[in-house]
Amino acid sequence: MVAAAMGAIRRHGPGVSVADMAAEAGITKPVLYRHFTDRADLQRAVGEEAAGLLMARIAPVLLEDREPADHIRAMIDAFLAGIEDEPELWRFVVHNPAERGAGAEVVDDAREQIARLLATLLGERLRAAGLDSGGAEAWAHGLVGMVQSAGDWWLERRTMTRTALTDYLTTLIWGGVAGALGGTGTGQPGQAPGGPLRLIPTPGPTSDQTAGDAARARETDHG
Template sequence: MPHDTPAVKGNDRSVRNTERRAERRAEMVDAAMDAVREHGAGVSVADIAKRAGITKPVLYRHFADRADLQRAVGEKSAELLMERIFTALEAADSEADEAALIAHIVDAFLAGIEDEPELWHFVVHNTAEREAGSEIVEDVQERIARLLSILIGERLRAAGLDSGGAEVWALGLVGMVKNAGDWWLERRTMSRAALTSYLTTLIWGGLGGVLAAAAPGRGTPAPGTPAPGTPAPDPTLRAVPDPCEKERDHA
């Protein structure tokens, strides 16, 4: 039986070392995410290293700098968020219409940032490394937009309309949902179900307007009418006060 040559053994060792470094880096990313959950979005690199059971110099053998670490955490967080969205879609009723599927996507996104608010702030709103976070956010927005553009495009094509605007509309809608999600995390003036309903109604109403313009008689949802398949807003929750109303009362 032929023996392995030194070159082959050296290659095997190199592959094993590369795999081990990748494993160690992944372990450190998991530790960093746990540290963010424990200490908040302003967690220090020292806290992250401590959580991983190593020193800062060892941590920086695997990451070029804090931005590299934040980017790695963001990529892992993005994967978890996309898994949540795909799981929600897979669990959806096979007969669900496009409006219900849009509601599933919106709600899964909101559930993701609701369950991991510190990770969301660490990746998206970290002022020290904003550029690294913006890269991750753009990637997530594009991936979610692709899902929405498929749903919007299918609906437009089924109506015999031009679907060329589906992608740009989807990107705009995802940006809207992201900004609304940021506002909601800070304010919490309504339930997640209510916010999902309002956003889905707005998204579906916009598409309904396009369809109605091309085919009179279809009609668009009445203002405030939830889109088909979306949860109804919780009537027990208070509305956001209108500052203009106070001014009118004292006028």
Template sequence: MPQDDATVKRNARADRRAERRAEMVEAAMAAVRRHGARVSVAEMAASAGITKPVLYRHFDDRADLQRAVGQRAAEDLMERIAPALTEDLAPRAQIAAVVDAFLAGIEDEPELWRFVVHAPVERETATEIVDDVRSQIATLLSQLLGARLRAAGRDSGGAEAWAHGLVGMVQSAGDWWLERRTMSRADLTGYLTALIWDGAHGMLGDQEQPPVLRTVPRAQGS
């Protein structure tokens, strides 16, 4: 059934409003990169070439804006991690790929990560966003682990709990590393992969000898 003119106009306005909101989110992300995690709403509005009152016509408050920026940043991070989770790799190589993809994401966008996770206001909003990202990654990882365990003739009942635990560990380690930078990304990926693989090796029943967790020489410039 064809739409009447009023409906067409309403839909067009809604589409344009969604486009403008998306443009403002991109501008806000650019302001975070430029000014850091403590960026002000005025600085985010200026990045979009508008004033705060105009910005607030599209967002309820700062929490709504922060949530929108966080969701967009989360989508970018998931785009990095998803290929590592879906690629057909040997188990240890897949663990390393997932860990490195996450660390690369926060290394490339450190201020966005801090804005979403550690901004001085709207902690509840940050928690919602981080929990959502963690849940998405853990869901994909649990499916992968479950399939690997079943293929090895093992009980896959713990795959979901294991996936959530691994995601939390890698996130926490990445958060620490981003602030301290006492080692290179490659070194941290190696440490975390070795730690995870010790458990994965036993659970998956792989015949490959697990690596010995050892001190990795600090990379130059780290």
């Protein structure tokens, strides 16, 4: 019945009626409600299945052994590919105005799973570099929220390709991660593979360098 409900959502969009979902399963609404308390209960079941589909894309990518910038890019692309392939299902679970709260815990749980895996990855990278890993969990949740928000915007607007959005987000995120890692990893800090921007400015001169330059300038002025 959940699979049939998902088929109805794909066909009719996030505003699909319970009658449409029951018809997709070849049953009546009363029969459907013998198995689900109400629409919210059905939406919760659909949300759990949809979250499983998304996690099936993202979790293997997070567990792969990649260079940091490539890892970030692959994770972002896996998420965007997931919502691109199932736009109506994503809208039904996350943004259905009729039952906004029904799938909230499902979405939160999926986000928590992704953030937990990402925090582990960041923590390992930071510790391997001999750096403090205390911020890994906070960063992971922030990154997941940013990518989800950007994905929502992109799904509605489509003003750029998925590849372009992936590049922009990777550039921004890699700039921060590379800074935290002290520039370790593959590629230049702030420059994702194929990314269009460089967000980390070139470091300015140190105070000792500035003083030395000033002294040499005075010597030149005085011949």
